Amino acid sequence: MSILIEHISKTFGQFQALSPLSLDIQEGEMIGLLGPSGSGKTTLLRIIAGLEGADTGRIQFGDRDVTNLHVRDRRVGFVFQNYALFRHMTVADNVAFGLDVLPRKERPSPSEIKKRVMHLLDMVQLAHLANRFPSQLSGGQKQRIALARALATQPEVLLLDEPFGALDAKVRKELRRWLRGLHDELGFTSVFVTHDQEEALELSDRVVVMSNGHIEQVDQPGALYASPNSRFVFDFLGNANVFEGKIENGQWRNEQAHIVLPKGAAQQNGQLYVRSHEFTVSETATDQANLPLKVVAINPIGAEVRLELSPVGWHSKDIWEMDLPHKVFDKKPVEKGQTVFVTPKAGYFFAQDAKQAEPLHW
Numbered sequence: 357m358s359i360l361i362e363h364i365s366k367t368f369g370q371f372q373a374l375s376p377l378s379l380d381i382q383e384g385e386m387i388g389l390l391g392p393s394g395s396g397k398t399t400l401l402r403i404i405a406g407l408e409g410a411d412t413g414r415i416q417f418g419d420r421d422v423t424n425l426h427v428r429d430r431r432v433g434f435v436f437q438n439y440a441l442f443r444h445m446t447v448a449d450n451v452a453f454g455l456d457v458l459p460r461k462e463r464p465s466p467s468e469i470k471k472r473v474m475h476l477l478d479m480v481q482l483a484h485l486a487n488r489f490p491s492q493l494s495g496g497q498k499q500r501i502a503l504a505r506a507l508a509t510q511p512e513v514l515l516l517d518e519p520f521g522a523l524d525a526k527v528r529k530e531l532r533r534w535l536r537g538l539h540d541e542l543g544f545t546s547v548f549v550t551h552d553q554e555e556a557l558e559l560s561d562r563v564v565v566m567s568n569g570h571i572e573q574v575d576q577p578g579a580l581y582a583s584p585n586s587r588f589v590f591d592f593l594g595n596a597n598v599f600e601g602k603i604e605n606g607q608w609r610n611e612q613a614h615i616v617l618p619k620g621a622a623q624q625n626g627q628l629y630v631r632s633h634e635f636t637v638s639e640t641a642t643d644q645a646n647l648p649l650k651v652v653a654i655n656p657i658g659a660e661v662r663l664e665l666s667p668v669g670w671h672s673k674d675i676w677e678m679d680l681p682h683k684v685f686d687k688k689p690v691e692k693g694q695t696v697f698v699t700p701k702a703g704y705f706f707a708q709d710a711k712q713a714e715p716l717h718w
């Protein structure tokens with residue numbers, strides 16, 4: 357089922373939670389709504405669901421205008437972060453719930469409901485827990501039951517609000533893959549809310565990046581990472597470090613630090629965004645850059661070592677982060693308190709008032 361969102365806006369009192377925004381979701385797509393807290397993700401999801409009314413605009417599911425349709429008539433499945441299972445019902449009864457409450461003429465027979473529930477429990481690989489109560493399940497199991505329950509009425513649209521937010525990193529990753537598999541197998545359309553960029557990039561066909569009640573960018577994960585269209589998206593996706601430079605003799609200068617412009621770069625003041633893996637590190641300045649930084653922390657993170665670096669003799673809004681493969685770090689280990697020099701290999705440059713970044717390579 358495709359979903360068309362046109363000029364949807366929402367205010368709570370004086371507060372504009374959503375500015376008029378539009379979005380076209382294809383049938384069978386998995387869309388991630390990504391953004392910082394308060395950016396309007398949940399509000400948009402609730403409006404799609406029919407749990408919240410919009411002030412302006414309209415929503416269409418396929419050819420059906422559902423703008424004024426009650427939540428129960430929209431035929432969407434929901435999954436929330438906090439499972440929302442009924443504590444006094446068994447797992448099987450929880451999954452059957454959506455079918456049990458259907459109006460009589462739409463409700464399948466008790467034996468058909470039983471069959472469907474067992475099929476769903478098989479699908480989420482928890483048939484052996486059918487007679488347990490929610491309190492006897494782990495968080496990951498509860499969330500899979502919540503998903504089975506949401507799918508029981510065979511919705512064509514599945515809406516998920518931070519579905520894995522309360523789970524630990526490993527279970528979260530497993531459930532993500534499993535959800536993606538289920539989505540592809542059953543072919544429904546999914547919209548999920550997350551503030552975890554890794555989750556959004558890994559799971560979505562397209563990511564909708566939101567801030568302050570509007571959409572900043574909609575793109576496939578790879579395109580979003582390669583071509584962020586604003587400072588906000590750049591900051592929000594991936595660890596970007598910012599060097600703010602004034603142009604002087606073909607260099608960007610920031611107090612004692614400087615970077616030589618790459619060939620072809622326009623001579624303008626602005627901000628250079630450099631991702632945390634796009635540097636080299638050395639004990640002295642290079643011909644290309646003099647960017648001294650003091651090592652304030654060294655953290656092994658998975659396959660890489662992350663250095664936290666504080667500028668020496670120049671200013672930056674944030675601590676810089678640099679990710680090095682263990683092999684590179686082990687060859688020439690640095691120590692906490694030491695001053696090192698970094699040299700960018702690539703970056704994106706935002707000229708003073710420009711909205712669009714220019715990709716740069718040295």
Ligand SMILES: Nc1ncnc2c1ncn2[C@@H]1O[C@H](COP(=O)(O)OP(=O)(O)OP(=O)(O)O)[C@@H](O)[C@H]1O
Nearest residue numbers: 368371373391392393394395396397398399400551
């Ligand atoms: N019922 C409400 N009454 C008043 N303000 C609300 C209401 N619901 C949401 N808001 C406000 O609207 C803004 C957007 O909220 P929303 O829950 O959509 O954000 P979000 O991006 O989902 O955030 P989070 O990641 O923290 O859940 C917030 O500033 C929130 O305080």
